[in-house]
Amino acid sequence: DAGVIQSPRHEVTEMGQEVTLRCKPISGHNSLFWYRQTMMRGLELLIYFNNNVPIDDSGMPEDRFSAKMPNASFSTLKIQPSEPRDSAVYFCASSFGDNQPQHFGDGTRLSIL
Amino acid sequence: GEDVEQSLFLSVREGDSSVINCTYTDSSSTYLYWYKQEPGAGLQLLTYIFSNMDMKQDQRLTVLLNKKDKHLSLRIADTQTGDSAIYFCAERGSSNTGKLIFGQGTTLQVKP
Numbered sequence: 001d002a003g004v005i006q007s008p009r010h011e012v013t014e015m016g017q018e019v020t021l022r023c024k025p026i027s028g029h030n031s032l033f034w035y036r037q038t039m040m041r042g043l044e045l046l047i048y049f050n051n052n053v054p055i056d057d058s059g060m061p062e063d064r065f066s067a068k069m070p071n072a073s074f075s076t077l078k079i080q081p082s083e084p085r086d087s088a089v090y091f092c093a094s095s096f097g098d099n100q101p102q103h104f105g106d107g108t109r110l111s112i113l
Numbered sequence: 114g115e116d117v118e119q120s121l122f123l124s125v126r127e128g129d130s131s132v133i134n135c136t137y138t139d140s141s142s143t144y145l146y147w148y149k150q151e152p153g154a155g156l157q158l159l160t161y162i163f164s165n166m167d168m169k170q171d172q173r174l175t176v177l178l179n180k181k182d183k184h185l186s187l188r189i190a191d192t193q194t195g196d197s198a199i200y201f202c203a204e205r206g207s208s209n210t211g212k213l214i215f216g217q218g219t220t221l222q223v224k225p
C-alpha cells in the first residue's frame with residue numbers, strides 16, 4: 001500500500017520566493033497533519049485538517065504560511081514570501097480519524113538562502 | 114502545559130537490550146506513541162499504548178507505562194545495528210484533538 005507521499009523531497013530557493021509543498025495522504029484517511037522539524041524546536045504541529053476542514057491552525061507561525069486541502073487526496077502548504085528561518089524539514093502525516101495513529105511521509109527538506 | 118521529555122542519547126552494544134525513557138506532564142493523556150526516525154526519512158510508527166494499559170509487547174519491543182509517575186519506556190530486546198535511529202515519544206493529550214506532543218527524540222547508537 002502507498003504511504004503518505006510528499007513532494008518535492010528537497011527544495012532550495014532564495015528568500016522572498018513562494019514555496020509550495022504538496023502532500024497526498026493515505027487513501028481512506030480523513031485527517032491530515034502538517035509538521036515542521038528543526039534542530040532547535042524539534043517537531044511542531046503547524047495545522048491539521050479533518051475531512052478537509054482545518055481544525056487547529058494555532059501552530060502556523062505567521063501569515064506568510066497558509067495551508068489548503070481542496071479534496072480528500074491532496075493538501076498544500078505554502079510559504080509566501082519565504083525567509084531563511086523557514087528552513088526545516090516539513091512533514092505531512094495522515095490518519096483514519098484524528099484520534100488514530102498518524103502515519104508520516106518522508107518529508108520535504110526546505111532550504112531558504 | 115503539555116510537555117514530553119526524553120534523554121538525548123543512548124549507546125548500546127549489538128545484542129544487548131536498549132531502554133529508552135520518556136516522561137510526560139499531561140495526566141489526562143489518552144494514547145502514548147513511539148516513533149522511529151532513520152536519517153533522511155519520516156517518522157515510522159513503532160507501537161502505541163492506551164493509557165489504561167501498563168504494558169504492551171510486540172516481538173522485540175516492550176512498552177511499559179507507569180501512569181502514576183507519568184513515565185513511559187521502550188525496551189528493544191537483542192538490539193541490532195539496524196535499530197540505530199532517533200526514537201520519539203509522543204502523547205495525545207486530553208484536549209480531544211488530533212494534536213500530538215512530541216519529545217525531542219533519543220538518538221540510539223548501536224555498536225557492533
